[in-house]
Amino acid sequence: MRHTCTRLGSPDGVRAVRDEREIAAALAYARRENVPLGARSGGHGISGRSANDAGLAIALSRLASQTVLVL
16 A cells, blocks of 8 residues: 655755754755755654655754744
């Protein structure tokens, strides 16, 4: 049986960020190079939402704390 809730992908790069400055640099790179972008936090989800093909995944596990802003 295949589950359609998962999304498989193989990003070209993973950037483990440590602070807001590194997050901003990764976002600027993805925008400038027009590549898909995903954020990976704990890595425990089965949905694969941080996966993308030929893009960039930002790993947030090295951050001391995380705050989510909903705009």
